[in-house]
Amino acid sequence: MLEIPADFPSELVPLSWLVGSWKGSGWVSYATEEGTLDDSAREYEFSQDVSFTVESSSVLRYNAIFHRLSDDSPVTSETGYWRIARPAHSFDAGPGLIAGVGSSPFTTAESVEGLRNDAGSFDIEAVIAHPDGIAELYLGRVDGPRIDLVTDAVLRPENARDYRAATRMFGLVEGHLLWAWDAAALGVSLRSMASARLARV
Secondary structure (H helix, E strand, O other), rough: OOOOOOOOOOOHHHHHOOOEEEEEEEEEEEOOOOOOHHHHHHHEEEEEEEEEEOOOOEEEEEEEEEOOOOOEEEEEEEEEEEEOOOOOOOOOOOOOOOOOOOOOOOOOOOHHHEEOOOOEEEEEEEEEEOOOOEEEEEEEEOOEEEEEEEEEEEEOOOOOOOOOEEEEEEEOOOOEEEEEEEEEEOOOEEEEEEEEEEEEE
16 A cells, blocks of 8 residues: 655645656557568567656656667657646746745645546646657546546657657556557557556665
């Protein structure tokens, strides 16, 4: 059973099961048009190191590093910020260097419960950036130990490979973090790209 420290930010409690370091392996299997990619680029096993850390009272920082399992060569990394979706208030910092003013009212379990949506889950926003210049804005929901995300926007440089949309699912199953990633990229429609099973370290 997950124990939440007494000083853990109340607004992040719905995401608290993610916090910590995780390590494991997964499989890439992405079906593209014939000749688009060499098989070794879209069918391989990888290792992954993931961390979720508290960035502020309302934001988690996400970092992930991927290596090819066969020879431990680096594949890529990604980093981002996750939070419960709610309207911005004067106590929130941003945009840019604009400082927040005042105190957050979301400091008790009761106040955070008021952020639940009509379905009884919490809406979530996640921004994930990649070294190739692609950035994704995901919207979704967290319902207990499960998160479902769908891209609301994908930003990519002119010379980046085609990448148009994605969905991601994260779940806590028997103490392991499981995830699946579907993507519409390289000229094909949304389909399974990768999945993994990670253990807490």
